[in-house]
Amino acid sequence: MLNNDRQVVSCSTESPESSIKICIATTPEEKREIYRFRYQTYIEEMSKRPEEVDYDSKLLYDEMDEWAVLLYAKVNSEIIATKRINIGTIADFPQKVLEFLSLETFQNYYSEHGERKFAYITKVMIAPAHRSSPILYLLIAKCYEICCNKNVQLIFGACNFHLIHLYEHLGCRRYCKNFHHSGYGLLAPIILLIEDIQYLRKVRSPLYRIARKRAALNTQAVEWFEKMFTNNSPGINSQIVEEEELWFILCKHLNCQPTKAISLLHGLSEAAAKKFLHSCGILVQCYPEDLITVQGDVSYSYNILLSGRLKSLTFQRPIKEYITPGQHFGANGLTEHNKHTEDIAAISPAEILVLSGICFQKFHHSHPDIAHKIVQNSISLTRKGYLE
Incomplete structure (x- = not known):
């Protein structure tokens, strides 16, 4: 006591x-x-x-x-x-x-x-x-x-x-x-x-x-x-879902294999991508008016839309020109800690895949080869202007 x-x-x-x-x-x-x-x-x-x-x-x-x-x-x-x-x-x-x-x-x-x-x-x-x-x-x-x-x-x-x-x-x-x-x-x-x-x-x-x-x-x-x-439950428990089960869920949402839909995974084998997603990924259900990213906040994750619709409250542009399932949104907080440049909110029920930077640090120690490829991909995407 x-x-x-x-x-x-x-x-x-x-x-x-x-x-x-x-x-x-x-x-x-x-x-x-x-x-x-x-x-x-x-x-x-x-x-x-x-x-x-x-x-x-x-x-x-x-x-x-x-x-x-x-x-x-x-x-x-x-x-x-x-x-x-x-x-x-x-x-x-x-x-x-x-x-x-x-x-x-x-x-x-x-x-x-x-x-x-x-x-x-x-x-x-x-x-x-x-x-x-x-x-x-x-x-x-x-x-x-x-x-x-x-x-x-x-x-x-x-x-x-x-x-x-x-x-x-x-x-x-x-x-x-x-x-x-x-x-x-x-x-x-x-x-x-x-x-x-x-x-x-x-x-x-x-x-x-x-x-x-x-x-x-x-x-x-x-x-x-x-x-x-x-x-x-508003989300699938990351500790209970099996590697194959998570892969199946993502394939269903994206209508193809994640390695094809998610640019960050390009060049990874299916086995490597499964291991990375299961170790670092969290499936999160969002709801209308959920403010997912806030301009000026430091990002600690890499967010990917799986289903639903999101809207930028900072820039006026058609949502179809902005983001589609499989695409990343917000700042890269997986391999580095950048600040978000937009307020982004859900305008319908939406599911997102959150790749945690905290989990990636641990993953980097246990699977350095896979992690190195992820880092290379993020650098390449940043140079092409796809990442903040």
């Missing part, structure tokens, strides 16, 4: 500098350092424009920080990552959070089983040099431990599309429509069910090593969630 003393969890994971420590901030000085780290990450690095910014002091915080558990990771005295957890009943959260996460859907569960608390994880940030390290797992493992101690069954959150693959590997699921958060872009709501041990095992979540040690399980929330959402 939490107490008023500053808490430090020493982790065995070693960084090049020294061991990583996961801490819970309790002093004003610690919290201020977290707010400053957030500003450096979101404002200075990512060019985000959230509303709750103190530009004079270069701090990023809001009213939910007042009652949150603030986690941070450090190497020596340097903060290299942070995450915020708010734990409470539905009545404790602002109305906009209830709307973003579609929490009214969960009212029936809370009515049937008592006014239980849930957790909402936000403000997850990791320094660029440590994004390939185990820090995200260490932070979410600590969140899992805290929530277990607080008898929380449901952990909610939201992420940009290029992070969906990563969070689904940890055991999170998508469960409702995307929402646009001012300053943060289009986000996918996600949920982690504390007691869903079998699901964590199925997706090979690293949290399974912790979860399987739990003695007494209450699976009411899991059973209720399965009944309500299993057949209504």
